[in-house]
Amino acid sequence: MTHTRSPARSIVVIGAASGAGAPDPRTAEGPDALRRYGAFHDTPLQHVEWDAILRVPRAARDTPLHAVGALDARLAAEVERVLVAGRFPLVVGGDHSVAIGTWRGVQRALAARGPLGLIWIDAHMDSHTFATTPSGQLHGMPLAVLLGHGDAALVAIGGPAPRLRPGNVCLIGVRSFETGEAALLERLGVRVFAMEEIRSRGLGAVFDEALAIVRRGTAGFGVSIDLDALDPDEEPGVGSPVPGGLCRAELAAALARLGDDPAFVAMEIAEYNPHRDPGHATADAAAALVDAIAPKKPA
Numbered sequence: 346m347t348h349t350r351s352p353a354r355s356i357v358v359i360g361a362a363s364g365a366g367a368p369d370p371r372t373a374e375g376p377d378a379l380r381r382y383g384a385f386h387d388t389p390l391q392h393v394e395w396d397a398i399l400r401v402p403r404a405a406r407d408t409p410l411h412a413v414g415a416l417d418a419r420l421a422a423e424v425e426r427v428l429v430a431g432r433f434p435l436v437v438g439g440d441h442s443v444a445i446g447t448w449r450g451v452q453r454a455l456a457a458r459g460p461l462g463l464i465w466i467d468a469h470m471d472s473h474t475f476a477t478t479p480s481g482q483l484h485g486m487p488l489a490v491l492l493g494h495g496d497a498a499l500v501a502i503g504g505p506a507p508r509l510r511p512g513n514v515c516l517i518g519v520r521s522f523e524t525g526e527a528a529l530l531e532r533l534g535v536r537v538f539a540m541e542e543i544r545s546r547g548l549g550a551v552f553d554e555a556l557a558i559v560r561r562g563t564a565g566f567g568v569s570i571d572l573d574a575l576d577p578d579e580e581p582g583v584g585s586p587v588p589g590g591l592c593r594a595e596l597a598a599a600l601a602r603l604g605d606d607p608a609f610v611a612m613e614i615a616e617y618n619p620h621r622d623p624g625h626a627t628a629d630a631a632a633a634l635v636d637a638i639a640p641k642k643p644a
């Protein structure tokens with residue numbers, strides 16, 4: 346073997362069956378549907394293995410805050426365990442409130458080495474607090490929470506790990522947002538790459554800038570993908586579709602550049618709704634995005 350790529354990653358898929366953070370709770374069925382469909386599987390150089398699908402404990406099903414708090418606390422612990430074992434966690438939601446658990450767990454595992462950078466790929470900003478949200482839905486809040494803003498119970502999930510540094514966070518694919526959350530991100534100085542900018546500069550150029558942001562002074566970086574970043578004409582199977590999104594192929598090409606980067610420590614795919622995906626196009630897209638980060642067999 347003469348190739349110089351780093352050793353194959355061992356990907357551990359962790360399901361997070363959350364629906365309580367969204368108006369349509371059927372994203373809770375996403376992880377089971379994707380596992381049944383066989384969306385993520387072994388490749389010649391990369392081991393992909395399903396871990397548990399975490400569910401909301403019965404005692405926490407009374408309110409969305411309790412449900413999200415209980416599930417995300419368990420998820421943070423599981424993600425940390427997988428990283429400490431030297432493996433690569435791929436979290437599969439569930440509505441996007443699972444991101445609180447995913448990235449708190451990654452931060453805990455990384456804390457001794459330095460801060461975490463995060464690329465948030467989404468049609469929305471997910472940066473509301475209870476003071477700004479028009480809907481009250483928790484899946485519209487996880488990025489604010491990870492930056493240390495919003496409901497104290499949500500910010501406390503996963504314990505006293507450091508908060509994300511705004512200068513190491515960016516959003517890609519935004520095309521639907523409210524003024525309150527946009528004001529928070531602007532005040533914090535978080536870079537937002539809206540769809541218009543992506544269409545004028547190209548996703549490749551935007552991704553170069555995004556990678557510089559999340560690598561600057563960090564111990565590692567992750568990618569959180571809300572499947573609604575993709576165009577619903579192609580991929581309809583999401584919780585909150587918005588027209589005019591990214592093409593599957595262009596996003597897969599951007600992600601393919603990360604596959605063998607040792608600083609890339611975790612990925613998340615959220616908001617899969619199998620009831621809106623009768624032809625499996627969205628499940629196939631999720632599979633393509635994971636395949637993109639798998640190191641390929643050298644020619």
Ligand SMILES: [Mn+2]
Nearest residue numbers: 441467471571
């Ligand atoms: Mn989202």
